[in-house]
Amino acid sequence: MKGNFVDRHPALFYQELWSGDAWFRMRGLKQAYGSRYVSSQALVEIRDVNFAYDSRAILKGINMSFPRGKLVAIMGLSGCGKTTLLRHIGGVLKPTKGYVKVDGQVIHELDQEGLYRMRRKMGMLFQFGALFTDMTVFDNVAFQMREHTDLPEEIIRDLVMMKLHAVGLYGTQDLLPAELSGGMARRVALARTIALDPMLIMYDEPFAGLDPISLTVVGELIRRLNDALGATSVVVTHDVQESLKIVDYVYFISNGAIIAEGTADEIRNSDEAFVRQFVHGEMDGPIPFHYPGGDFSKDLGVRV
Helix, strand or coil, X not given: CCCCHHHCCHHHHHHCCCCHHHHHHHHCHHHHHHHHCCCCCEEEXXXXXXXXXXXXXXXXXXXXXXXXXCEEEEECCCCCCHHHHHHHHCCCCCCCEEEEEECCXXXXXXXXXXXXXXXXXXXXXXXXXXXXXXXXXXXXXXXXXXXXXXXXXXXXXXXXXXXXXXXXXXXXXXXXXXXXXXXXXXXXXXXHHCCCXXXXXXXXXXXXXXXXXXXXXXXXXXXXXXXXXXXXXXXXXXXXXXXXXXXXXXXXXXXXXXXXXXXXXXXXXXXXXXXXXXXXXXXXXXXXXXXXXXXXXXXXXXXX
16 A cells, blocks of 8 residues: 555554554654654643642642643542542533643633533543443444534444444444443443544543453553554553553552652652552552551450
8 A cells, every 4th residue: 555554544544553563653653753643742731730629628739741642640549539630621620729721721711612622622431431321332433423523424434433443343333332241342432432533532440340351452452542543641540550551651649649650660660658559559558458447446345
């Protein structure tokens, strides 16, 4: 075939996305196309973001930058503020202090129309996929195209098939979500997430509930699609080992504040006690095994 890989027809681009030789070529896109695919300029800037529900502080002075073309992970225990941060990026919540800027625009300053325009440039993979249960696979993936574009059905059909092929599920278009395995449903949700080729893709616990094979497949897809589309991806996850294989940078949050950040190797070798306990799954550390519920022996009337 003639022409550069990314300059040929989009159908060929997605058709070759999953092939091995295409993957190696995509790894060279950063050098071949420069800032078209990767830039040091931040797509998302989070500056001194604070947020609270009434008097309960959730986020405390959060500062992050997500460079264009990079894949960034946000890790931490349940309830530490990870998903709340995604809601700020998507404009669902407004910070009590500070700001979130996406593509040069402060999110909480946008009016409703401006916010909707911005959201059309974002993709979101929800926990457990969140597919529409009464729609086929095809209609799930086509949903955004029908809602936000005026494309004719024949073009939508071609695009849906390309997205499904990109996640390895061409041929499942007539199935319902109930007929899919957990891993397949997650991949269909990923195809829906990239339906409009978003510049920013957010993943909320994309590995939750997956078997080891499906987990590896989804992880590889997240990395490959990020590089192939030239997107910026943000992954909120508890799955340390799989995430560290694919991400460019990691932020660790504890009690609403960033306690560590760095590359995958820097996180693996961190001296921060909480990070070490979290990464290596150690029982002993800053996070205690016992809930601080007092002395159990006193409740039993036993002298120790």
